[in-house]
Amino acid sequence: MATGRTHRPATRSRGIPEATVARLPLYLRALTALSERSVPTVSSEELAAAAGVNSAKLRKDFSYLGSYGTRGVGYDVEYLVYQISRELGLTQDWPVVIVGIGNLGAALANYGGFASRGFRVAALIDADPAMAGRPVAGIPVQHTDELESIIMDNGVSIGVIATPAGAAQQVCDRLVAAGVTSILNFAPTVLSVPDGVDVRKVDLSIELQILAFHEQRKAGEEAAADTAAAPAATRKQSATDQGPDGDVPAVMPA
Amino acid sequence: MATGRTHRPATRSRGIPEATVARLPLYLRALTALSERSVPTVSSEELAAAAGVNSAKLRKDFSYLGSYGTRGVGYDVEYLVYQISRELGLTQDWPVVIVGIGNLGAALANYGGFASRGFRVAALIDADPAMAGRPVAGIPVQHTDELESIIMDNGVSIGVIATPAGAAQQVCDRLVAAGVTSILNFAPTVLSVPDGVDVRKVDLSIELQILAFHEQRKAGEEAAADTAAAPAATRKQSATDQGPDGDVPAVMPA
DNA sequence: ATGTCTTTGTGAACGCGTGCACAAAGATTG
């Protein structure tokens, strides 16, 4: 997954496990789709399939929220949508600022998924003076100088960082100082924040590297399982084994 | 985190735990930065701080790769960079296709993090005929009709889906049929794939919802810890407590 | 009202991941 919590040592909040919280949006999405199709009730089995999880896990997840199901029938879709929304805090309005309006920032500003669930893009902020005033996704970009006043005037508590890595920590510090307590970080850097501030990171490069690892492993297994007679030379070398350490050159391409 | 594995039931590959694999790119990034500053060696403590993890965890992670450190000294930066790169499969070239060249797809195509580590954008694919031929990030966009031939001709095994949710499963099916075995999915949908295909998803909306949950909890705690005399009315209602279920209206805004 | 059938809610067992704490290893100094 592209994310990972940072700081805050798994303080299970009000008894709802972190892993469950991470799945609630998934259930909510599936439930919303059912709701739009006017499906009145759904069983744990069906909903689990739609959300791509195990049905036992889903039931246990819901049990942390309370007993909202009816045995022999299933869950009331509308009611569950409401309960999960409330639990996630989506029944209230969350103003969000996006800092760094490059390609990614613009994509985020245009992303419909933001507005659809209580998240409102309160402002777009960029350090480039040339960007100031230019509208992106219908919202005029404001200069970084305005950052503090924007945060405070709008009561923003969630910030999205889409700046280059070099600027991320500085932007983060300013956001936090101005009152932001939750940060979604797209910059490839480790952010350090004071206690009480949540950071989630989305790192495209890391995701790809994890995929590459599994891809390589698959290729290795396949090669090993091949005729097992063909000399290891799928591309360069089997890449799977090689002397425990030996004298491989301590240099690399990238 | 924004991601989560799908399918493939935690088959610990060659003894390297999944959690460790997910952290290797983090270490690699920190090590690369040290390498550029020509730092010869680094202790687990220093590197752990740079990567934002516990030093014991880091040492255990490295122990799965082998004993590459020197007691009393630390780890050789260059050597470790090489070993992790090799383990992650970054010493070889990974051609990648990006399908769906909207705002997000264009942002991904322009993202420098791709090219920097063995990942090469082999092609950009979009369903819109008007996009065909138009260069994005210096690469001409090709039409979806070409998808299969592009995959096969370039030996692409990793695909990135940045299409609208509605098109994602169909694109996924075609990618898999053409030979792709690893998919990075940005579309807000659960993809179903055959065994042997890895899917990782990055979901901006889910990340924000998780942040909102914690944000709400923080607001609730703070309100409760306030003077504890002021009647609960921070915004709507305390949102933290309320009858076990009661007769709340089964309707919601969004 | 009684019985059957479906589906929830959860107790219990298991496995993975994390972090402590320390022994082993090697570098370094005298």
Add this chain to the structure above:
DNA sequence: CAATCTTTGTGCACGCGTTCACAAAGACAT
């Protein structure tokens, strides 16, 4: 060469998360 000091590598314990499997609960039919 011996003593000391630093830092790795890991055994162990603990807690979280997942999954199984089943009893309890309610719907539904007769």
